[in-house]
């Protein structure tokens with residue numbers, strides 16, 4: 123049996139007096155991916171934050187095996203404007219594992235950002251900042267479980283395709299991921315599932 127990396131049982135979430143979801147259970151094993159869809163305000167980000175342990179559920183439980191390190195990518199790219207692209211990636215990457223500047227530079231180069239590595243991020247476009255944040259996905263030995271909130275935001279078509287390919291490769295290598303997105307993925311990882319949030323139903 124595939125190793126479970128995430129197990130959520132009977133989750134309930136109310137925000138601002140509205141029920142977003144109730145009795146929601148899901149599991150994710152190595153190699154699997156789950157896309158959370160739904161209209162604006164349906165609770166996609168809330169669910170992802172609960173799965174990441176960043177927001178308490180009103181009921182239910184989220185279990186992650188201790189060995190399953192987590193990579194969180196929020197809706198905003200979380201980039202410090204005063205730091206360079208390389209400094210940003212280096213500090214983000216070292217949150218979960220000691221990483222070298224050379225590895226960070228190679229990850230930036232993989233996303234076409236080599237020439238921007240030493241530029242302060244305030245001088246980068248929205249899409250370039252997003253790519254700096256996404257460069258974490260291209261570092262060696264990343265965490266096995268990825269939780270990604272609208273990772274395609276601000277990306278051009280080629281960057282979207284590259285990200286889809288990276289997601290598929292991660293799952294093929296035994297990782298797992300949950301992402302929120304309005305996008306219909308073209309390069310589906312094997313075992314990809316869609317969860318549609320629909321007003322607490």
Ligand SMILES: Nc1ncnc2c1ncn2[C@@H]1O[C@H](COP(=O)(O)OP(=O)(O)OP(=O)(O)O)[C@@H](O)[C@H]1O
Pocket residue numbers: 137138140142160161162163164165166167168169
């Ligand atoms: N900090 C908060 N306090 C109270 N209510 C909140 C808070 N954050 C979000 N909400 C409410 O929770 C609901 C779900 O928000 P959430 O961000 O999870 O939706 P979403 O599906 O990710 O939306 P979008 O597609 O617009 O990103 C919304 O009605 C929103 O107003």
